[in-house]
Amino acid sequence: IAGITQAPTSQILAAGRRMTLRCTQDMRHNAMYWYRQDLGLGLRLIHYSNTAGTTGKGEVPDGYSVSRANTDDFPLTLASAVPSQTSVYFCASSAEGGPTDTQYFGPGTRLTVL
Amino acid sequence: GQNIDQPTEMTATEGAIVQINCTYQTSGFNGLFWYQQHAGEAPTFLSYNVLDGLEEKGRFSSFLSRSKGYSYLLLKELQMKDSASYLCAAINSNYQLIWGAGTKLIIKP
Numbered sequence: 001i002a003g004i005t006q007a008p009t010s011q012i013l014a015a016g017r018r019m020t021l022r023c024t025q026d027m028r029h030n031a032m033y034w035y036r037q038d039l040g041l042g043l044r045l046i047h048y049s050n051t052a053g054t055t056g057k058g059e060v061p062d063g064y065s066v067s068r069a070n071t072d073d074f075p076l077t078l079a080s081a082v083p084s085q086t087s088v089y090f091c092a093s094s095a096e097g098g099p100t101d102t103q104y105f106g107p108g109t110r111l112t113v114l
Numbered sequence: 115g116q117n118i119d120q121p122t123e124m125t126a127t128e129g130a131i132v133q134i135n136c137t138y139q140t141s142g143f144n145g146l147f148w149y150q151q152h153a154g155e156a157p158t159f160l161s162y163n164v165l166d167g168l169e170e171k172g173r174f175s176s177f178l179s180r181s182k183g184y185s186y187l188l189l190k191e192l193q194m195k196d197s198a199s200y201l202c203a204a205i206n207s208n209y210q211l212i213w214g215a216g217t218k219l220i221i222k223p
Contacts (some may be wrong), residue, residue: 004156042118042213043157043201059210090156099209100145100164105156 003027004106006091012112013081021076021109023091029104031097032074034058034066036087037108043090049074050097081113116140118214120202125220126192134187134200134217142207148176148187149201151216157201160187189219197221 007022025032034046045058049068063085065077074093078085089109094101119137126132138146145164149157163169163178163185175188187200199216206212 040215042203042215044213045211099205099211100162102147102159102162103211105158107156108154 004091004093004104006089006106006109008109009107010110010112012114013078015082015113016080019078019081019111021078021089021091021111023074023076023106024072025074025091025093025104025106026072027093027095027104028071029093029095030071031094031101032068033092033094033103034064034074034076035090035092036060036085037090038087046076046089048097081111083113085111086113087111116206116212118202118204118212120200120214120217122215123218123220125222126189128192128194128221128223130192131188131190132192132219134189134219136185136187136202136214138183138185138202138204138212138214140204140206140212143180143183144205144207144209146178146185146205147201147203147211148185149203150198151201152198160200192221194221194223 004025030051033048035043047066049055052071091106092103094103117139148160151157161176168177173190178185201216202214
């Protein structure tokens with residue numbers, strides 16, 4: 001593994017189903033982030049974690065939850081998916097979590113909720 | 115409110131120069147990023163500016179004017195591989211990253 005990996009690459013999901021998007025990094029970065037990217041809009045932060053064991057809410061957290069049990073993994077869970085959660089989801093990490101740190105992004109998960 | 119404005123799409127010719135503008139209105143300011151994103155791929159870091167002026171990195175340069183709330187990304191000697199979206203993101207006084215929707219740059223031969 002080099003950098004950040006995300007799984008699955010894409011998924012079609014029925015509304016109401018539970019789904020976990022996986023994210024793993026091997027750079028030993030302290031901070032990790034989940035964004036969604038929708039056409040015509042900027043990246044929007046869903047949740048973040050500045051270090052293992054801590055998480056925080058971003059701009060659009062409703063309907064999503066995260067956990068950070070260790071440094072490497074930062075899964076994003078949709079408890080009961082809705083069509084408005086159709087989007088491309090990017091996981092990112094940065095070394096220390098400072099706002100001026102460069103963020104490194106995973107390849108993304110394209111999620112369609114029907 | 116907080117807002118980042120970028121043109122939606124621009125077209126340029128291979129070998130030419132293009133300037134992609136970004137204006138920001140944020141509550142406070144602590145720096146500005148430019149990222150490149152090829153279609154279907156992840157954003158990748160290009161530059162970070164916090165002081166006024168021009169920073170050059172090879173074919174790419176980034177400029178910032180804090181007093182005008184304005185930045186631009188200058189791409190020289192355009193190559194076909196430069197066809198991508200370019201994302202501008204500003205850091206506000208709460209140290210939150212505010213992202214623009216991106217400018218899609220189309221390079222024609």
